[in-house]
Amino acid sequence: MTLVQVDRRVLGAIGLVDATTRLPIARRLQVSGRDLHLVWNRSGYAVIYAAEGLQAYSESFLAPASPVATVSIQVSVIDPEGQYLSRQATIKLPRDPDSANADTANSVFQPISVAMYRSPAAQVASGWAVIRATAIEKTTSQRLPWALIRVVQSAPAKVTLCLADWRGDALINVAGIPITTPGAGGGAVLVNEIDVTLEIVFDPVLTKISTTSDLSTLADPNAGYLPDPDDLEVRRGSLRSGSLSYKLAAGRDRADTLAVTFI
Template sequence: MIDRVVHRVLGAVRFVDATVAQLEGVSRQLVVTEPVTIRAAELTFRRNRRNYYVLHRSSHPLLRAHHDQFEAPPALPAIGSLSFAVEVVPSTGSYLPRVATIALPRDPDPAAVNSLFTPLDLRLYRAPTAVPLAGWGAVRVTVRDAGGDAVPGALVRVVAADDATNLMGEGITEWRGRARGEALVPIAKIPTTSVAANGTGPVISQGIAITIQAFHHPGFDPETALPDPDDLEARRQILVAAPDPDALSDFLVASGVVNRVIRAGEVIYVVL
């Protein structure tokens, strides 16, 4: 006799490489395959063969009813009305740990952006000790505050110098040990040659001009918490849009800006 154990899952998380996520047409290399420990109060995850971490069960009283209802999910709680803090710790030193927030329940509509049937992508950022892949450029950044102290858990962004919306790469500064305040930002989308489009530059030039800047939350305490890149990015967008960014110094601090040229396969070093 075969016993069937069937229950409804609540979604899935997929960890993606923050550098590869900037590229197109590389979905197979996008997913991080190394084991990751994912912890959250009242949530249980199970890793499947596709390296998705399936949200198998929840002990939250408002989500228990979801496990056994298949035809239609319960009306309550409302979609996305519950937030859960998730701690992510990669098993090797290639990627940095992080925290994130997951909103549940997911939408049962397959066409929805936050659909139950679509895994939630969480980006993992390479540790400063990681080695960039062959052909990639890389920016190794040290972030210091006004007093010269290393800044932990800062978001480092590299964008095209002529287009601030063209994100080339991101990294997070280390908060542990001797590498505190250091970040690695691999850049995968550097052409070996480029053709000037405006007719004023060389017909063919090597390398691209980039702008490097860091942002950090002054209240971040690495002794009690892990960095939350999504929160830093949300704060950055508010800071950029603010009429008086200096008034938000307790909310987020921006470093100075450095402009450089980088070529495929080159590693450059910057202090912000």
């Protein structure tokens, strides 16, 4: 028997989590990127051994070549079962390999968390507040593909992010809403609804869809596009957006059309 020493430098790892529960996703989804070499480990993380622009660094083990700067890598995540919406994300590599910094956010020992958003066909848990929504622009009655939907609660302060699919349909699901809460003012002592604001953010580079279109035969007008919800959240101040007031209740599951006027 011949022993062969194999040295491999780990650049980082990707951990996929459910955007609603923040729990790891047990299934292995399809994760890809340019010149990205991934290996899934037993903990459910996609471990990164190679990436574009980091070949010299990853192949120099004893005396690694220090990268000139952190490299931004674009990755795509696709769920073949369609329970989660496809998305892209930008990760920064390499991570800090110093074991003394293992507890820091940028450490190679800490996975890069990528949140996955449930599709309109996904299952929901009992007790969640659910809106099976279609996001449209009120003035044009056009659907808003890949819109980012922000559910804003004021007391306590909390923002839940959801995502529409290519048709503008979205599963808005909010966990953790109490069954009853103290009433305000001179009304009921206890109420089973909470007031929220639904903010809809739309990237104007995308093509909207007429509400009169036959979706069963319509081709995706933005074919090839993958949303980056994190990027939409960062850039939302420069994108089209509108909001409306809404009431949510734990365990309520309803369908609704969300018509917003962009400001």
